[in-house]
Amino acid sequence: xxxxxxxxxxxxxxxxxxxxxxxxxxxxxxxxxxxxxxxxxxxxxxxxxxxxxxxxxxxxxxxxxxxxxxxxxxxxxxxxxxxxxxxxxxxxxxxxxxxxxxxxxxxxxxxxxxxxxxxxxxxxxxxxxxxxxxxxxxxxxxxxxxxxxxxxxxxxxxxxxxxxxxxx
Amino acid sequence: xxxxxxxxxxxxxxxxxxxxxxxxxxxxxxxxxxxxxxxxxxxxxxxxxxxxxxxxxxxxxxxxxxxxxxxxxxxxxxxxxxxxxxxxxxxxxxxxxxxxxxxxxxxxxxxxxxxxxxxxxxxxxxxxxxxxxxxxxxxxxxxxxxxxxxxxxxxxxxxxxxxxxxxxxxxxx
Numbered sequence: 001x002x003x004x005x006x007x008x009x010x011x012x013x014x015x016x017x018x019x020x021x022x023x024x025x026x027x028x029x030x031x032x033x034x035x036x037x038x039x040x041x042x043x044x045x046x047x048x049x050x051x052x053x054x055x056x057x058x059x060x061x062x063x064x065x066x067x068x069x070x071x072x073x074x075x076x077x078x079x080x081x082x083x084x085x086x087x088x089x090x091x092x093x094x095x096x097x098x099x100x101x102x103x104x105x106x107x108x109x110x111x112x113x114x115x116x117x118x119x120x121x122x123x124x125x126x127x128x129x130x131x132x133x134x135x136x137x138x139x140x141x142x143x144x145x146x147x148x149x150x151x152x153x154x155x156x157x158x159x160x161x162x163x164x165x166x167x168x
Numbered sequence: 169x170x171x172x173x174x175x176x177x178x179x180x181x182x183x184x185x186x187x188x189x190x191x192x193x194x195x196x197x198x199x200x201x202x203x204x205x206x207x208x209x210x211x212x213x214x215x216x217x218x219x220x221x222x223x224x225x226x227x228x229x230x231x232x233x234x235x236x237x238x239x240x241x242x243x244x245x246x247x248x249x250x251x252x253x254x255x256x257x258x259x260x261x262x263x264x265x266x267x268x269x270x271x272x273x274x275x276x277x278x279x280x281x282x283x284x285x286x287x288x289x290x291x292x293x294x295x296x297x298x299x300x301x302x303x304x305x306x307x308x309x310x311x312x313x314x315x316x317x318x319x320x321x322x323x324x325x326x327x328x329x330x331x332x333x334x335x336x337x338x339x340x341x
Contacts, residue, residue: 029335031335032328032331032332035332036325036327036328036329037325039205039208039324039325040321043208043211043324044209044212044216045209047209047212048213048217050209051213051217060238061238063234068229072226073226073227076220155206158202158205159199162198162202163195163198166198
């Protein structure tokens with residue numbers, strides 16, 4: 001239990017980690033089980049995003065239209081993301097008060113948020129005019145910037161995520 | 169055999185170097201582990217994506233042999249990255265790994281998974297479109313893909329469980 005904490009709602013995080021479910025996960029094989037599924041989910045999320053990012057950067061798969069690559073990968077990205085969020089929440093619950101004030105965890109959340117904003121911007125703005133560059137050998141600067149930003153942010157998410165366990 | 173390897177590594181200059189690096193280079197353990205996870209992500213988007221394509225579960229519009237040629241070289245680089253980052257930890261604490269049954273299970277999944285990947289890649293490289301030419305070849309590729317998917321899941325889950333072997337024994341008590 002963290003009595004003296006700088007994060008908002010300290011009582012709430014203490015309440016979360018005192019839940020029977022949190023304690024059950026934390027003290028049984030459910031913790032490594034969820035953690036291993038989390039790594040699998042992260043692998044597919046970042047892997048599928050990597051394919052789209054490299055396509056947007058004009059580095060790979062130029063024979064595949066950018067819009068089709070995005071469409072074909074997104075279902076795997078979202079499916080695996082749901083798996084990662086569910087398993088990640090299970091892990092977080094076990095020591096919510098400690099994770100919430102863990103700098104690596106905070107950085108990871110910020111990077112995830114930025115990756116989400118970047119993805120939404122790409123989806124609703126940049127992808128609007130995709131017909132003009134769908135099969136072009138060099139995607140326009142806006143698409144390349146989105147791809148590069150996504151690539152860096154997701155690599156950052158992996159590093160921050162792995163760092164969480166070294167600080168806790 | 170693994171006992172011999174563990175004994176040979178224990179106290180060797182290689183072990184001392186790995187222990188020194190992990191203990192003295194700031195952030196090296198999480199950096200190496202993050203690169204290892206990044207390598208897993210690359211395997212997921214190369215060989216695993218090709219398997220999913222064979223099974224009709226991903227990238228339906230993309231040509232199979234073109235995908236194999238485009239994606240699978242990434243797997244070899246990822247495996248090299250993961251061999252280097254993984255060896256750092258194995259060499260530093262050989263007893264922890266070579267006497268750990270989960271480490272053995274991981275490699276019992278990894279070796280056939282890599283073998284299947286090599287077979288699929290080499291045949292397609294020698295003869296583009298090899299796997300799609302006859303129904304029998306396509307079926308065999310699909311069977312290999314399905315088996316390999318299970319094996320790769322085993323590799324990832326096993327890899328993470330190496331650090332939690334105690335829980336497994338706790339489970340069987």
